[in-house]
Amino acid sequence: MAIEHTNKKYLKTIVKNVETVAPGYSLLSFDCETPLLGRPGQFVMIRGAWGVNPVLPRAFSIVKAGNVGQVLVRDVGPGTALLCNMHVGDELNVLGPLGNGFIEPKSSRAVLVAGGVGVAPLVFLMEQLVPKRVPITFLYGARTANDLPLKVRIEASADLIVTTEDGSVGTKGLVTQPLVDVLKDPNCVVYSCGPNAMLEAVGRVSMDAGVECQVALESPMACGMGTCKGCAVVKPDGSFTYVCTDGPVFVAASIYGGEK
Numbered sequence: 494m495a496i497e498h499t500n501k502k503y504l505k506t507i508v509k510n511v512e513t514v515a516p517g518y519s520l521l522s523f524d525c526e527t528p529l530l531g532r533p534g535q536f537v538m539i540r541g542a543w544g545v546n547p548v549l550p551r552a553f554s555i556v557k558a559g560n561v562g563q564v565l566v567r568d569v570g571p572g573t574a575l576l577c578n579m580h581v582g583d584e585l586n587v588l589g590p591l592g593n594g595f596i597e598p599k600s601s602r603a604v605l606v607a608g609g610v611g612v613a614p615l616v617f618l619m620e621q622l623v624p625k626r627v628p629i630t631f632l633y634g635a636r637t638a639n640d641l642p643l644k645v646r647i648e649a650s651a652d653l654i655v656t657t658e659d660g661s662v663g664t665k666g667l668v669t670q671p672l673v674d675v676l677k678d679p680n681c682v683v684y685s686c687g688p689n690a691m692l693e694a695v696g697r698v699s700m701d702a703g704v705e706c707q708v709a710l711e712s713p714m715a716c717g718m719g720t721c722k723g724c725a726v727v728k729p730d731g732s733f734t735y736v737c738t739d740g741p742v743f744v745a746a747s748i749y750g751g752e753k
């Protein structure tokens with residue numbers, strides 16, 4: 494897939510809003526003097542004006558681009574905690590858009606499969622496809638009802654099927670179970686983002702159904718632009734591919750095997 498690196502300088506932006514959208518999940522909006530470009534699946538590296546601790550920027554999928562950028566942050570450690578606790582007017586340094594992004598379906602249905610915070614790039618994709626009248630089925634899986642940030646935003650725009658592992662909302666079980674039924678009509682493209690094990694399962698179910706599947710991978714990275722080589726993923730033939738510059742979006746078969 495083509496790589497688009499349109500901007501390699503950190504943009505200074507100002508926090509416009511920090512909204513807690515579920516326990517431990519914040520939707521961070523920031524005003525960009527130079528509009529943030531980018532398409533669904535692309536990501537940004539974010540650094541607060543917090544000095545050197547933590548020194549490395551963190552990667553986040555773009556939820557919304559333009560004059561106001563938006564990312565969804567799950568508080569899992571020091572960098573994400575700092576972002577979740579930012580205030581309106583704080584300075585935020587943003588590098589992007591980085592990576593390649595999803596390739597939109599030509600004519601058929603789009604099946605979006607999200608796991609937890611992996612919903613971020615898929616909400617961006619959904620919001621780009623809705624005005625183009627592409628029919629969308631959105632499958633959203635999480636551990637519990639508390640891990641479904643942006644659920645309300647999705648319900649407003651697409652057919653939504655929810656699964657939770659504890660059954661606290663939607664159908665109890667994994668998101669791959671309803672996916673098998675949805676793919677009985679194979680005239681569609683699957684787009685997925687979430688934990689690695691889920692992505693592999695989604696990729697395999699899609700391949701078994703003969704459906705094209707694009708997965709957005711996450712892999713810890715320090716630079717976001719191919720310098721640190723921290724985000725290497727081993728391909729089925731033993732060679733390396735890099736999530737930041739070759740991805741984060743890959744055709745599932747190229748990562749999980751089965752590529753013709």
Ligand SMILES: Cc1cc2nc3c(=O)[nH]c(=O)nc-3n(C[C@H](O)[C@H](O)[C@H](O)COP(=O)(O)OP(=O)(O)OC[C@H]3O[C@@H](n4cnc5c(N)ncnc54)[C@H](O)[C@@H]3O)c2cc1C
Binds near residue numbers: 547552555564567713
């Ligand atoms: C392309 C890309 C897009 C991403 N999009 C989002 C997003 O939209 N929203 C979001 O909340 N997070 C996203 N992430 C993950 C996010 O970058 C990490 O959660 C963040 O760097 C953690 O920083 P920290 O200092 O809070 O925690 P750390 O102390 O750095 O890590 C806390 C825990 O998370 C694990 N971890 C850290 N980074 C990753 C990673 N990239 N993948 C898997 N596990 C990791 C660590 O091993 C550790 O267990 C994305 C990552 C990538 C590579």
